[in-house]
Amino acid sequence: MFTYETADQKEVRRFRIAQFNGRMATVKSGEETVTGFVRSVLEQESSIPQRWTITIIPTAPKDEIKPLRPGSRLRPFADDYY
Numbered sequence: 246m247f248t249y250e251t252a253d254q255k256e257v258r259r260f261r262i263a264q265f266n267g268r269m270a271t272v273k274s275g276e277e278t279v280t281g282f283v284r285s286v287l288e289q290e291s292s293i294p295q296r297w298t299i300t301i302i303p304t305a306p307k308d309e310i311k312p313l314r315p316g317s318r319l320r321p322f323a324d325d326y327y
Contacts, residue, residue: 247272247279247301257297261286272301279303 249272251257263270264283271280281303289296 246284247281247303249274249279249299249301250296251299252294252296254295257286257299260299269304270301272299280306 260270260283270283281301284300284302287298
């Protein structure tokens with residue numbers, strides 16, 4: 246799990262919407278980028294200004310999709326017709 250802390254209300258709203266709709270969210274913290282499902286958005290009541298702690302369950306990156314069949318064979322010979 247990845248824990249992220251922010252004070253930006255727009256960002257918190259984006260994470261809450263992603264959590265409610267079951268969509269993945271992406272956050273960039275420093276040089277690290279994490280994509281995954283939002284597990285929780287908790288407000289820290291004792292802090293001023295308001296701060297939220299967001300917990301994300303990261304997902305593994307998908308493998309590249311390989312084409313099922315090779316590309317068209319006509320393209321390499323297209324220059325012969327011009």
